[in-house]
Amino acid sequence: xxxxxxxxxxxxxxxxxxxxxxxxxxxxxxxxxxxxxxxxxxxxxxxxxxxxxxxxxxxxxxxxxxxxxxxxxxxxxxxxxxxxxxxxxxxxxxxxxxxxxxxxxxxxxxxxxxxxxxxxxxxxxxxxxx
Numbered sequence: 704x705x706x707x708x709x710x711x712x713x714x715x716x717x718x719x720x721x722x723x724x725x726x727x728x729x730x731x732x733x734x735x736x737x738x739x740x741x742x743x744x745x746x747x748x749x750x751x752x753x754x755x756x757x758x759x760x761x762x763x764x765x766x767x768x769x770x771x772x773x774x775x776x777x778x779x780x781x782x783x784x785x786x787x788x789x790x791x792x793x794x795x796x797x798x799x800x801x802x803x804x805x806x807x808x809x810x811x812x813x814x815x816x817x818x819x820x821x822x823x824x825x826x827x828x829x830x831x832x833x
Contacts, residue, residue, distance in 0.1 A: 734807045735815060741779055742819045745801055748773040749821040752799050759797045763790050766799060781805045798822070 713721070752758065752770060761769070767784050774782060782788070787803040800822040807815045 731809065731815070734809060735817065738781070738805045738807060738817055741777075741781060741805075742817075744777040745774065745779055745782055745819070746821050748777070749799050749801055758799075759792075759795055761797070766790055766797075770799065 748770065752766070752773070758766065767788065767790075770788065771784055782801060782803050787801055789800045789802070791798045791800060800820070802818075802820045802822075804816055804818040807817075809815050
C-alpha cells in the first residue's frame with residue numbers, strides 16, 4: 704500500500720472545477736477580444752484625424768463624414784456618431800473625442816459592460832477616469 708504523502712494528482716472534483724473556471728475565462732475572452740480590437744481601430748482613426756493639420760478648418764459635418772468613412776472601412780458598429788462623438792474647438796485647435804460603452808452578454812442575464820474613451824483626460828460621470 705502506498706503512503707498518502709506520495710500520492711499526487713487532482714481529484715475529479717478539482718479537475719471539473721478547473722475546467723469550469725478555464726471555460727469561463729475562455730468564454731469571457733471570446734466575447735471581449737473583438738470589442739477591444741474594435742476600440743483599437745477607433746482610437747487609431749481618431750488619433751490620425753486629430754493629427755490632421757487641416758482639422759481646425761473643417762466643419763463639424765466634414766469631420767463626422769471623414770470619421771464615418773474611416774470607421775466604416777473597419778466595420779465599426781458600436782460607435783454612433785450622433786451620440787458618442789464630441790468635437791472640441793478651443794481657439795485654433797480642434798480635437799475629436801469618442802466616448803462609448805459596449806455591452807456583451809456573457810451567461811444568461813449577465814452582461815459585460817466595457818467603457819471606452821479616446822481622450823486620456825476625459826471625465827466620466829463628472830469624475831476623472833481611472
